[in-house]
Amino acid sequence: MSETKRPCPICKSSVQTPEYKPFCSARCRDKDLNRWFNDGYALPGRPADPEEIAREQD
Ligand SMILES: [Zn+2]
Numbered sequence: 001m002s003e004t005k006r007p008c009p010i011c012k013s014s015v016q017t018p019e020y021k022p023f024c025s026a027r028c029r030d031k032d033l034n035r036w037f038n039d040g041y042a043l044p045g046r047p048a049d050p051e052e053i054a055r056e057q058d
Contacts, residue, residue, distance in 0.1 A: 010028035023029040
């Protein structure tokens with residue numbers, strides 16, 4: 001049995017909810033999502049890169 005415990009990347013809490021891995025809660029997961037969206041909006045005029053999308057789905 002191997003158990004890997006990683007802190008929540010958002011708030012660094014050692015609490016981890018399996019449902020929201022690797023985050024501790026839905027709140028932190030949403031925070032991370034919002035960060036990604038904000039990054040996207042910060043680069044106006046940049047079309048979605050098909051290669052990056054393919055990598056995401058991999
Ligand atoms: Zn957290």
